[in-house]
Amino acid sequence: MTAILVDVHHYTHTCPAGPEPHPYDTRRTVIAVNPGGPCRRPVSLRTGHTTVTIACGRRIPREQQCPACRITLIEHTMTFTHTGPHQQATQPMPGGLAAHPCTSCGQPLAAVLAELGRHLLCQPRRTRQHPTDHGVAA
Incomplete structure (x- = not known):
């Protein structure tokens, strides 16, 4: 399994129509990548007289991929910054x-x-x- 460790940071604000804070911007930062190794179930593709073997992760759906090709995202930390109420423009454009x-x-x-x-x-x-x-x- 290829594991990708990410930090997630949400910027939130409140709108005049809804008093509950909600995210308006989400940033993700990759912290670490742990490769799963070589493919354990490679797939052969044929075009005419040419045959090519590729990793199953490049061709078949995630549920059918071998454990080495399957990518899993792990959220390391999730933080929030509340920027306050949404500000209206002071002057119209x-x-x-x-x-x-x-x-x-x-x-x-x-x-x-x-x-x-x-x-x-x-x-x-x-x-x-x-x-x-x-x-x-x-």
């Missing part, structure tokens, strides 16, 4: 289009991106830092 277009591509810009001045994937325009002589000898 602006909607519609910004007054000025994107400074990089010139296309209309969403009002949410007005402060940035460009689309998220548009590269900011480069400014020349040093004048070039364009091949003119000094």
Whole structure:
């Protein structure tokens, strides 16, 4: 049996509609992996004149796998962090289009991106830092 030991951490909060804390984010950290060894019931696959032998854990359902291929998760520790009540946004997100277009591509810009001045994937325009002589000898 391949055993995977994990730590589980749940972040919880409460919503205005429900006073009971409930998880909104779960993190799992692998602590240790204990391999079960080589497959004890390998499976042969044939395609045309070619035959390949693979571990049963790659092909058949878990209930039919040999003990070496069967994977078992073991929860080492389970912890909770309550982050308090869910906070509503203090200001609504602006909607519609910004007054000025994107400074990089010139296309209309969403009002949410007005402060940035460009689309998220548009590269900011480069400014020349040093004048070039364009091949003119000094």
